[in-house]
Amino acid sequence: MKRIGIIGVGEIGRAIVTGLCEADDKSPEVFLSPRGARAAAELSERYEGVQICADNQEVVDRAEVVIIAVRRQDRHEALAGLRVDGNKLVINVMAGVGIDDLRRTLATGAPLVRAIPLPAVRERRSVTVTCPSHPEVNSLFEHLGGVLPVTDEAAFNVFSALTGTLTTHYWYLATLTSWAIGHGIASDEAEGYVRSLFQEVGRALSDETRSLHQLAANHETPNGNNERIRTTWFGPANSEALNKALDDLLADLKWPRVRARTRSRAVS
Numbered sequence: 001m002k003r004i005g006i007i008g009v010g011e012i013g014r015a016i017v018t019g020l021c022e023a024d025d026k027s028p029e030v031f032l033s034p035r036g037a038r039a040a041a042e043l044s045e046r047y048e049g050v051q052i053c054a055d056n057q058e059v060v061d062r063a064e065v066v067i068i069a070v071r072r073q074d075r076h077e078a079l080a081g082l083r084v085d086g087n088k089l090v091i092n093v094m095a096g097v098g099i100d101d102l103r104r105t106l107a108t109g110a111p112l113v114r115a116i117p118l119p120a121v122r123e124r125r126s127v128t129v130t131c132p133s134h135p136e137v138n139s140l141f142e143h144l145g146g147v148l149p150v151t152d153e154a155a156f157n158v159f160s161a162l163t164g165t166l167t168t169h170y171w172y173l174a175t176l177t178s179w180a181i182g183h184g185i186a187s188d189e190a191e192g193y194v195r196s197l198f199q200e201v202g203r204a205l206s207d208e209t210r211s212l213h214q215l216a217a218n219h220e221t222p223n224g225n226n227e228r229i230r231t232t233w234f235g236p237a238n239s240e241a242l243n244k245a246l247d248d249l250l251a252d253l254k255w256p257r258v259r260a261r262t263r264s265r266a267v268s
Contacts, residue, residue, distance in 0.1 A: 005060060005067065006069055013067070017047070031050075032053065033059050120145065124144050128144065129149075130150070133150075165246075
């Protein structure tokens with residue numbers, strides 16, 4: 001595997017390093033930017049092949065594959081003045097930053113590929129969406145749990161919007177737990193039961209012979225408890241609100257600058 005540099009050592013950067021370094025086969029050399037100094041220091045102490053560079057330019061110079069994992073709003077400061085030769089491969093994991101946008105920022109002819117790695121890549125069990133398909137990028141993320149290449153950025157942005165629902169699911173489970181606690185159930189018992197209940201849902205999702213609609217139907221009985229909650233709480237209005245939230249997020253991912261200017265004018 002080629003030498004990998006990571007600019008921006010946040011949650012995703014840490015997960016990628018962990019997934020690479022704790023695999024069964026030989027891990028690659030990894031070069032980290034000084035951004036996120038505490039996390040970078042922890043990773044370099046834990047894994048022999050991980051080194052912290054003096055600055056972002058050194059990361060680029062020493063790596064063959066450069067992963068850019070800074071926050072979207074920090075990219076201009078973090079990437080200002082970087083020289084990226086055409087023989088490098090750049091993987092962009094910043095949400096809402098398109099290929100043309102990043103190419104203008106870096107002023108490079110190097111191949112640029114977008115990707116959506118999730119925290120579960122640390123256990124090498126998360127499918128990563130990429131765009132466009134590139135054999136070396138596909139191989140990297142296949143190694144980290146699986147890869148789903150898509151042909152264009154319009155499709156890529158749809159998948160990116162879907163990832164924005166992840167913490168909503170956790171909050172839904174936390175709300176169920178709080179409801180049970182409010183009705184006199186001990187907090188550890190309430191949370192333990194909710195976790196157990198939805199871990200079973202996770203196991204059921206591995207059965208790809210049934211569609212998601214079929215799985216839902218198989219867990220319901222006519223006029224039963226599950227059907228009652230689904231039809232009274234997750235009714236048409238709730239479904240429409242979720243679709244609108246996703247549409248708004250997708251619009252921001254497609255046209256972040258236009259949307260930002262519109263909001264700025266509305267505030268002024």
